[in-house]
Amino acid sequence: MSMDAVFKALGDPSRRELLDRLHARNGQTLGELCEGQDMTRQAVTKHLGILEDANLVVTRKRGREKLHYLNPVPIHEVADRWISKYERSRLRALSDLKKQFEGKTEN
Template sequence: MSAHLDEVFQALADPTRRGILDRLFSKEGQTVNDLAAAFADDMTRYGVMKHLGVLENAGLVVTRRVGREKHHYLNPVPIKQIHDRWIGKYAERRAETLVTLKRRIEEMSNVGAGRRD
């Protein structure tokens, strides 16, 4: 699991690969040709294939062959796993802190209100 997440982080560390994921997010099921055309200004078809290979190994991209065409899909599951492992717990703590802060402020303002009465 953690070894797998290392691969996911490494795959996500590259801006071009994140760009490919964004492309797949906006339109799933694209072929290498579709993606190579979209990134034609920045890299060769071979470059696109290499990045797709890294994304596929990390489980971020899943492919499906239909006839002669290979279609690429963004698999959201590893990103959710990163979220659960690395983001969810910190976000929760932050949310808790905010809730505590809110309670403190309310308590203080109640005390204040008490004094005024």
């Protein structure tokens, strides 16, 4: 369960959209997740595979179809072990920026 795999998985917009879809409705089949997508089913399968490898998605078979469920744990860990570190020192970093760049515009 490497954090790197999670970050990599989140680095692609198609995959984030798949997560968003599952967030909107959990437990969808592959077919459902393909609807209205402008890539082939096989491409979607690959993306879902990467999400599964990162443990962001967990699947279950029901007959001939495959159900996809969101696993909130890895995102929580990213929030907790990585993002939060930067959030804690946020105001400090902002004041550093002001100090260094006051008066300067980026044009």
